[in-house]
Amino acid sequence: MTAPCSPHPFDTDTAFDTVAPGKFASNLSSGWNNNTGHPNGGYVLAVCLRSLLATVPMPHPRAVAASYVRSTESGPASIETDLVHTGRRVATAEGRLVQHGIERLRVIAQFGDLHNTGEPTLASDDPPDLPPPEHCVDLVAGAPIPLVTFTDNVEYRYPEMPGWRTGKPSGVTTSKFWTRFKEHRPADSLGLTCLVDAGAAPVMEIGAAGSATIALSVYLWREAGPEWLAYRAVTRHIIGGYHDEDVEIWDCDGRLLAEAHKFALIRPSPHPTKERGPTLEGQ
Amino acid sequence: MTAPCSPHPFDTDTAFDTVAPGKFASNLSSGWNNNTGHPNGGYVLAVCLRSLLATVPMPHPRAVAASYVRSTESGPASIETDLVHTGRRVATAEGRLVQHGIERLRVIAQFGDLHNTGEPTLASDDPPDLPPPEHCVDLVAGAPIPLVTFTDNVEYRYPEMPGWRTGKPSGVTTSKFWTRFKEHRPADSLGLTCLVDAGAAPVMEIGAAGSATIALSVYLWREAGPEWLAYRAVTRHIIGGYHDEDVEIWDCDGRLLAEAHKFALIRPSPHPTKERGPTLEGQ
Numbered sequence: 001m002t003a004p005c006s007p008h009p010f011d012t013d014t015a016f017d018t019v020a021p022g023k024f025a026s027n028l029s030s031g032w033n034n035n036t037g038h039p040n041g042g043y044v045l046a047v048c049l050r051s052l053l054a055t056v057p058m059p060h061p062r063a064v065a066a067s068y069v070r071s072t073e074s075g076p077a078s079i080e081t082d083l084v085h086t087g088r089r090v091a092t093a094e095g096r097l098v099q100h101g102i103e104r105l106r107v108i109a110q111f112g113d114l115h116n117t118g119e120p121t122l123a124s125d126d127p128p129d130l131p132p133p134e135h136c137v138d139l140v141a142g143a144p145i146p147l148v149t150f151t152d153n154v155e156y157r158y159p160e161m162p163g164w165r166t167g168k169p170s171g172v173t174t175s176k177f178w179t180r181f182k183e184h185r186p187a188d189s190l191g192l193t194c195l196v197d198a199g200a201a202p203v204m205e206i207g208a209a210g211s212a213t214i215a216l217s218v219y220l221w222r223e224a225g226p227e228w229l230a231y232r233a234v235t236r237h238i239i240g241g242y243h244d245e246d247v248e249i250w251d252c253d254g255r256l257l258a259e260a261h262k263f264a265l266i267r268p269s270p271h272p273t274k275e276r277g278p279t280l281e282g283q
Numbered sequence: 284m285t286a287p288c289s290p291h292p293f294d295t296d297t298a299f300d301t302v303a304p305g306k307f308a309s310n311l312s313s314g315w316n317n318n319t320g321h322p323n324g325g326y327v328l329a330v331c332l333r334s335l336l337a338t339v340p341m342p343h344p345r346a347v348a349a350s351y352v353r354s355t356e357s358g359p360a361s362i363e364t365d366l367v368h369t370g371r372r373v374a375t376a377e378g379r380l381v382q383h384g385i386e387r388l389r390v391i392a393q394f395g396d397l398h399n400t401g402e403p404t405l406a407s408d409d410p411p412d413l414p415p416p417e418h419c420v421d422l423v424a425g426a427p428i429p430l431v432t433f434t435d436n437v438e439y440r441y442p443e444m445p446g447w448r449t450g451k452p453s454g455v456t457t458s459k460f461w462t463r464f465k466e467h468r469p470a471d472s473l474g475l476t477c478l479v480d481a482g483a484a485p486v487m488e489i490g491a492a493g494s495a496t497i498a499l500s501v502y503l504w505r506e507a508g509p510e511w512l513a514y515r516a517v518t519r520h521i522i523g524g525y526h527d528e529d530v531e532i533w534d535c536d537g538r539l540l541a542e543a544h545k546f547a548l549i550r551p552s553p554h555p556t557k558e559r560g561p562t563l564e565g566q
Contacts, residue, residue, distance in 0.1 A: 062497075062525070062546065063498035063546040065348030065350065065391065065498060065500060067348065067367070067375055067393065069367055069368045069375050070368065084352055084386060084389060085352045085353065085386065089548075090497060090548075092350055092352050103367060103368065106367060106375070106391055108348065108350050108391060110350065110498055110546070117522055117523040118522070118523055119522075120520060120521060120522045121521040121522065122456060122489070122518065122519070122520060122521035122526070123519075123520055123522075124456065124518075124519045124520070125519040125520065173405060206405070214345075214346055214373060214393050215346035215348060215393055215500065217348060217498065217500040217544055217546075219498075219527060219546045221520065221522050221525075222522070235405065235407075236406075236407045236408040237403060237405060237406055237407070237408065237504065237539055237542075238403060238404040239400055239401070239402075239403045239404065239504050239505070239539070240400040240401055242345070242504075243405070244502060244542060246529075256520055256522070259527060261500055261544045263345065263393070263500075263502045265372075265373075
């Protein structure tokens with residue numbers, strides 16, 4: 001696995017100081033904002049998990065359940081952790097990320113060891129069918145996305161410019177693209193917990209302004225290096241203003257690295273579109 | 284929604300006494316055991332959620348994340364709950380189920396209101412294709428499954444007897460059947476959190492003895508009455524002895540009621556099979 005030459009922003013922006021056993025101080029960077037202008041949920045999760053990794057005697061997160069209680073802002077954050085249980089193969093710990101005395105994120109996660117995972121016994125799903133990254137379009141392509149700073153640190157290559165970006169939502173709640181950290185930072189397990197939340201919500205393809213994640217589960221299967229990763233997100237159900245979302249990240253050899261599942265609230269657009277297919281009218 | 288004439292075992296077996304604010308006493312019944320001889324995880328989750336429902340000002344669980352820290356046994360259990368946050372539409376609370384002074388299950392969940400949910404804005408997935416229940420076979424059919432008592436309270440109708448039951452695993456890690464509580468108990472949201480974990484693990488179709496759930500997420504979309512419910516579970520990935528599993532429960536009109544996602548550990552069979560397709564050799 002190739003190590004970057006100097007600390008990547010992801011590493012400096014998730015760093016922490018130990019204040020006391022189970023008490024950590026960190027600082028949420030403004031370099032990982034999504035289109036709400038607030039820090040992206042995956043980045044905030046990684047900040048919390050990094051303190052948790054200092055709490056548990058296992059090297060990697062394996063299953064993570066995050067509850068987004070309130071939105072975060074860039075600036076100081078404290079993280080409190082509790083080791084719940086340590087078994088032979090799995091340790092469980094809980095973390096709470098607090099800003100201005102108010103809890104923002106609660107995480108309970110299982111940790112284990114992803115070294116020497118071996119080949120899958122079963123892999124009955126295929127990675128997304130994508131043209132090579134060099135035949136894809138750069139999502140940013142010189143035109144910053146309003147309020148978004150995440151793209152300063154993470155690259156995206158889409159088969160074609162997505163509808164939400166061109167003002168013509170496709171009506172199809174699937175999103176497929178290549179992604180990677182800039183500057184050749186590897187996609188280790190902590191990085192993957194950030195990247196699973198790095199895609200624009202598929203509900204933006206039916207006219208939503210975005211999505212507010214309420215609950216996020218991440219399962220980690222394997223780490224990867226700095227190469228392009230294939231990302232797929234699908235929303236299958238929208239009911240009463242809430243939606244589900246399933247995410248997978250695969251390496252360029254077609255091996256599953258991580259999967260995630262979300263329960264989230266639609267953020268309606270102030271300017272509903274009149275595209276064909278499902279729309280958010282009535283939400 | 285039809286109410287049962289007398290309390291159903293599910294209701295008596297999830298009942299609790301309030302000991303103090305946020306402290307509850309319950310008793311895990313031996314009537315909901317799976318094939319390990321221990322209480323089924325979905326039943327234990329429902330016990331914990333029922334105390335949580337007494338803690339939050341919302342009527343229904345919407346998103347539930349359960350961490351199975353240690354196995355449970357039938358007998359007394361205490362539940363401690365904390366209200367994390369109450370918003371306008373969503374409340375978040377945490378529960379810890381303890382037996383003999385040792386934490387067994389930790390749950391963090393979001394609660395809301397499933398009344399007047401309305402029709403889906405998007406439903407891009409179909410319920411499982413199943414023959415009518417009266418053309419299906421009864422999983423139990425007079426022959427109890429060793430150690431399993433769950434089937435005393437919940438009924439199952441399969442298109443054909445599943446391979447794990449006949450000693451001839453199919454090699455296909457998908458499970459589809461009809462299910463319902465016996466005695467016409469409705470599938471309310473609490474009942475659904477039990478039923479999403481009520482199916483034999485699809486990995487039993489490739490020779491596993493069973494599965495030990497480590498992390499379970501449940502999303503609740505709609506409640507149902509006492510009618511037959513269509514259940515589908517799929518395992519797509521098995522890597523290094525762990526597997527994923529996606530579960531859906533649909534009503535008989537084809538409306539999604541609940542979905543669940545699991546990260547779990549394979550329990551290998553002491554007598555591996557030699558069927559075609561993926562097997563657990565090498566686990």
